[in-house]
Amino acid sequence: MPCSRKFWVLKDTCRDEVTTDYFEEEEEDLEDLRKGEIMCRALFISVDPITRLHIAYSDPGQPILGRQVARVVESRNTDFPKGKLLVVAMGWSNYSIVDPTMTQEMGGVEVPLCETLPRQLENASLPKSSAMGLLGIPGLTAYLGLTELAKAEEGETIVITSAAGQMGHLVGQLARHMGLRVIGFTGCSDKASWIKTELMYDWAFNYKTQDVKQALNIAAPNGVDIFWDAVGGDLANTILPYMSYYGRVIMVGNLANYGNMDNPVSISMIDLAIHLKELTITGFNVYRYYHMWEDAREALVKLFKEEKIKPYEHVVEGFEFLPEVFVNQMNGKYQENYIQNIPSIFVVG
Numbered sequence: 001m002p003c004s005r006k007f008w009v010l011k012d013t014c015r016d017e018v019t020t021d022y023f024e025e026e027e028e029d030l031e032d033l034r035k036g037e038i039m040c041r042a043l044f045i046s047v048d049p050i051t052r053l054h055i056a057y058s059d060p061g062q063p064i065l066g067r068q069v070a071r072v073v074e075s076r077n078t079d080f081p082k083g084k085l086l087v088v089a090m091g092w093s094n095y096s097i098v099d100p101t102m103t104q105e106m107g108g109v110e111v112p113l114c115e116t117l118p119r120q121l122e123n124a125s126l127p128k129s130s131a132m133g134l135l136g137i138p139g140l141t142a143y144l145g146l147t148e149l150a151k152a153e154e155g156e157t158i159v160i161t162s163a164a165g166q167m168g169h170l171v172g173q174l175a176r177h178m179g180l181r182v183i184g185f186t187g188c189s190d191k192a193s194w195i196k197t198e199l200m201y202d203w204a205f206n207y208k209t210q211d212v213k214q215a216l217n218i219a220a221p222n223g224v225d226i227f228w229d230a231v232g233g234d235l236a237n238t239i240l241p242y243m244s245y246y247g248r249v250i251m252v253g254n255l256a257n258y259g260n261m262d263n264p265v266s267i268s269m270i271d272l273a274i275h276l277k278e279l280t281i282t283g284f285n286v287y288r289y290y291h292m293w294e295d296a297r298e299a300l301v302k303l304f305k306e307e308k309i310k311p312y313e314h315v316v317e318g319f320e321f322l323p324e325v326f327v328n329q330m331n332g333k334y335q336e337n338y339i340q341n342i343p344s345i346f347v348v349g
């Protein structure tokens, strides 16, 4: 058994653009397990943009948060025997000791810190990492957001921002399957052509190089029924006036402001849009629907088996690459070693 663990911490307060210089790897001794505790070894660590928001509110020295698929390598808890595979919220750490009965509050719901791998993985040819992709937060958010909140209906038009992202690429495919007209915005022309040609979005645009208003005039001449807003800020501001009457805006994230919490870009068009178009604008946290995750996973696996939806993942070998991979993910940059149009990124612990 290992006698120490490695983990990443925040080196300095980060209020602006994140770089790899803000991260530091530390090592500490692992203590003997107490009754009820388990030791986990990270197999895959999920790289997620929400980490940018955590960092904005973290002090130097604090560990970097995140989810991992891990294997129990030592146990003093009979419900969590050695060898069991779990999804655990143990951050950027290669080994962790945890009391698996602990819970954490997420979006107003108390959820376990350690969960067994979704049982749906057993009968599907999906990698274990998809417990944090298609069958994890990105897939569940996409499915439950579209079905429970947006109440998407055939024939409607949806606009998705960060449309080639780990959640966005699943939202787009699900919406296509539900018979919606799908318009995706991404910050890279390669990604735009990927979601158009491979994922069969009806329209795809690079919001950095193309005129968003002109794009919407062409792609949504009758307006937008559902706006899946992962970005907020200026991009949301530009899209909101294109909503149809009674349109639904699902605010799932705020990528534009995660690194800019001191001066967030507010949405100035919001008052007018709500009033004139009678819009419903809803914040969404997937944990609100925690009680529906099991059914949502069943539906997602069925769609996967029927080849209606295909998750894309990229696995990077090397715990030491975590900061670099995260920074690349945040700025959407193409790097030789990381194919950025493969949305979900997992680092092998």
Ligand SMILES: NC(=O)c1ccc[n+]([C@@H]2O[C@H](COP(=O)([O-])OP(=O)(O)OC[C@H]3O[C@@H](n4cnc5c(N)ncnc54)[C@H](OP(=O)(O)O)[C@@H]3O)[C@@H](O)[C@H]2O)c1
Pocket (backbone or CB within 6 Å): 048, 049, 050, 137, 138, 141, 162, 163, 164, 165, 166, 167, 168, 185, 186, 187, 188, 191, 230, 231, 251, 252, 253, 254, 255, 256, 257, 284, 285, 286, 287, 329, 330, 331, 332, 333, 343
């Ligand atoms: N509400 C929930 O329950 C829930 C659950 C999961 C995720 N989320 C949120 O949903 C959003 C998407 O999450 P994800 O995990 O699927 O990540 P993601 O979309 O794969 O995020 C990475 C991508 O975000 C885009 N991006 C980064 N900074 C940006 C900026 N300033 N402006 C516009 N785009 C930017 C880049 O893509 P481009 O190159 O295309 O710009 C980047 O490749 C995040 O805001 C996340 O926090 C919410």
